[in-house]
Amino acid sequence: MKVYFGEFGGQYVPETLFPALQELEDEFSAAWNDREFRDEFNSCLRDYVGRPSPLTHARRLSAHLGIEVWLKREDLNHTGSHKINNAIGQILLARRMGKQRIIAETGAGQHGVATATACALFGLPCAVYMGTRDIERQHMNVERMRLLGAEVVPVSSGSATLKDATSEAIRDWVTNVDTTYYLLGSAVGPHPYPTLVREFQRIIGEEARMQILEKTGSLPRAVIACVGGGSNAIGIFSGFINDPVELIGVEAYGDANGRHSASIHFGSPGVLHGARSYLLQDRDGQVLDTHSIAAGLDYPGVGPEHSFLSATRRARYELVDDRQALEAFRLLNRLEGIAPALESAHAIGYLDQYAKGHAGAAVVVNLSGRGDKDLHTVLKEGI
């Protein structure tokens, strides 16, 4: 398996973890080539998650924008986001490896809920690390995780968001590496996680490609997804990577005061959480605090494969700020009767920029999650 994507990726971790990463890579390779494992994964996705998720033609939004918008409905998955695909895949892997305890990090809480759900389904104890700032703004997901029997461990160090939760999960893993499986939620972290998470999310792109061909007879002009760590984006991109299709990731441009989490746009190569990738850092290599109204995008790094896709220009990365994401949230509610997660609302929010100069073009947007969890935040801003 490739450890690097060009100059990005790798394994920069405490020495204690190398054998565990090797074991993970070996087990994943074996499992992914094992028909029985694949069958079990696929039947879980079908009968428990509810796949395939539909591809919805957003008729009124399309008329409004002057382009043809197709929504890949990951919001309709069980637990309400694409995160469940990866959580199911990794929990099956953890079982295969005989691990007795699961840990995870979460930002918006979607990955935490997905992991807690998978753990409930298979009867495994689960601890989810979450920044205290995120606990506050994603309260509903915290309660959901507790209902599912998971322990939510508050992390108050640093900026008290996803990056600190991730560091704390890694510390737990170093300490309990023999018994514990670290179920990482995004396409970040040391090898093999970025590859493994992409493979478990690849189903999004594979389905979307078949569905758009079936419905329109041709490939879309562009595939668009929001990027924090980048798991939903890499999942849908991977279905179209060999096609003449524009791949567009949308980063969070944050508030009007220069606080954002657009690592590819404004970052430089650096090492965080075990991989080299674009990173928001100061001149001393200290990681900067980030901001996005979408907790799931509020992360100073990005998956190494996205850095590679950007550097090689196979994908491009655009910006949408908090205000535009909120507008997109409202717009999709009113025109399509769909409340997107604020993360996914960033992808929707990019469409009016894209529509200029691409009249009539067909685009597939990954609607990676549903927005119930964000009502509280949106209501504070005013409907």
Added chain:
Amino acid sequence: MITEAILTKEKAVIPYVTAGLPDLDTTGEILKVLDEAGAAAIEIGIPFSDPMADGPVLQKASYAALQAGFSLDRLLSRLEKWSGSVRAPLIIMSYINPIMRRGIKETFSILREKGVQGLILPDMPLDGYELFTMCRDSGLDLIRLVAPTTPLERQKEVVSQCSGFVYAVTVKGVTGARSSLPAEIRRQVSDIKSFTDLPVCAGFGVSNADQVKDMLTFADGVIVGSWLMGRIMEAEKPVMAARQMFVELMGSKRI
């Protein structure tokens, strides 16, 4: 020479100090008293925003030093004076990102110029050979960590790309004082010593004079970080506290 400094000490204890806490002047004074109290070598930690190998005490120390305005430039401007004023060899401990950001080669040669003798990187990549040769070319010792989980083949590879001393990590986990340490460390150290002439020093979790005494019966040296930094951070007079705590660790009575 780090290797000699450890092997010639009857009791080789290596303290770790986070740079810039509460400020760099104080760090300089702490180095001096630790040196006078008989430190075999001294580790100076560069604070990092996301120290994933560190427990709560060193996280807090790192965070506080950054809040207090630590910058790499300011540290570099002091190093020469510090290395000239102590006998103990100085070792820099840094996560890899601050060094990468500045430029690995450039940083290595600046450190050497300023009199630093060794380097510890807790998040080295799996293949550390390139970093090892770059360190060697700059004249720095690259001190590598061997963990309780490291398989024998990997131990040999790591140790072959290591100089100064081998850092045997006592526990699976992050830094931080522990009241008891696993018995396996004794075997781990003797395993490593069976295939290298480098001194083997044990660290992570050390919290009292008895542990130090015990560990020195089988290891060439002992590294103490969190316990010392915890006391320094609590103290009203950090320099005096550092001296007292270190003397206590060395097994002499408090002064």
